[in-house]
Amino acid sequence: MNSRERVLTALAHEEPDRVPFDLGGWSSTIERIPYDRLKQYLGINSPTNTFCRDHSILEDEILEKLGVDTRYLHLDTKESGVIKGKIGQTTGDNSYVDEWGVRWAKPETSYYWDMIEHPLRSASAEDLERYEWPEPNEFGPLEGIEDQARVLFEETDKAIVAEPFGAIFEQSMYMRSFAGFLADLHVNPDFATRLMQKVTQTLLPHIEEFVSRVGDYVQIVDIGDDLGMQDRPLISPQIYRKLVKPFHKRVVDTIKAKTDARVFFHTDGSVFQLIPDLIDVGIDILSPVQPLARDMESDRLKKMFGEQLAFHGGIDIQRVLPNGTPEEVGQEVKTRISAFGAGGGYIAAPAHNIQPDVPPENMVALCKAVRRYGEYPIDG
């Protein structure tokens, strides 16, 4: 069984030869600093490229070595904003403005880029209409992406993943500020809805064109919208249902009209209360099922939603991967595979991008453990 068959079998909720393994996506890659450390540890000397901020593009040589069953179609976002002169260059204060007009900065002692200016922070309803929204080609050039997809499809036996940008709720927070948009949902719901409409109108042509071009070659379309905190969703199921869900439905319907690929939906945190609605929206794969978030116990999720959803992720990145020993990492992988693996429907992966606090020994232990404990039949 090759990698693509392994992934497709798992996503059909059947047991492949072993649990498929993913690394390399928007929310399953290795950040630049730990990736460089891993390469040094493995004796590989090559420059690291990133596809967005510090998210590394993992090289084939490493993906092969680590036993990864997927390959990603990355858009060259670094080039895209340069078209309009908006991004690609940082200013003296180590900040830049992205294609949406959001300014990001990296404090001197931080590993992370964070938003420091939100263009619609004090906008009125009229300002929303006047705002210069990005053009679809600003999310990365799509010309030729179908050829990249075809080559990956024909020349590898991996499962191919496309990642159009599709975060309506998150992007609305980025535009308005997190607190501003969350308050809008209650005190100014018409504005919140109009903002999400504008973001959706901006993104749908990009999503539609991306998926139309690559839909025949990809097995998974990865979208996401962070809805969870550590102990509960950011918003109530009622607010989700009333205000946000219709936009997610439009995105998923647009994707499904253009491809048979499975829809993968990323949301961090505790989202147990929203899962029935996400299923209703039409998602096929829920990621990253963050194991330490409240109500997200792996075995309960599998029991309650395992027939309707496949799961991706699950391997704890908050405690075990950064702080555990390689043996504890192995144990963690075993725990998640036991919880999620039976009957297929699981792609093993860390519960988010691997951060600078994860030692290379633990990354290697993670990959080895997926192979070691992932052979079917799984001990449940």
Added chain:
Amino acid sequence: MVQDHSDRGAQDGETTTLVGILEQIENAIADLDMSKTDSLCQKALEIGIDPYRIVNAMSKGMEEVGKRYESGDYFLSELIAASEILRQGMKIIEPHLSMGESPSGGRVLIGTVRGDVHDIGKNLVSTLLKSAGFAVKDLGNDVSPNKFIAETKEFKPDILALSALLSTTMPEMKIVIEGLEKEKIRTGPKVIIGGAPVTKGFADRIGADAASIDAVEGVSICRIWMKEKQT
């Protein structure tokens, strides 16, 4: 649960009782009704209710919001909306508060530590503390240890509140506390730390006096400390 008296004002018209209007303000905040909160605050001022009693009613409304959050009935968006409603209401009341009277709660110096620009939780704590009667000096985000120490000397807070969202910026909290010790002012303020990654164990290890898991808990800890100090 706060009882819903929202119809009382309409029924009684101009004869709305003082207690009735304050309860309505409390309920309007708890139920996240911004326009009602604003108009009731305006009305309460017009009929001559002591502005401090109006602030107190809003504060009780926020306490109810906090309770609903703790019980899981409210989510982060409700908590933030309530603090926005409170902020708007305070704008109406503030010009009527006499400058001479100082808040009774105590003094809090608050900020997000160096390397971290996340401030939603910190801002929420700051607003909730103000509504609970604390005098709050907010240093913003990405605040260096030296700044925290200099401001502690200057502002002389009862409580120093440090916030971090990232596990990678948490060690900054320890540096601030070490700085207080070095400057021999650690016994001045109580130190509370907050933010997604902090735990009680971490607070113990770095010598903080408390860790709070969310804004509501943080404010209740500050309240308890001030009560202890005053008795």
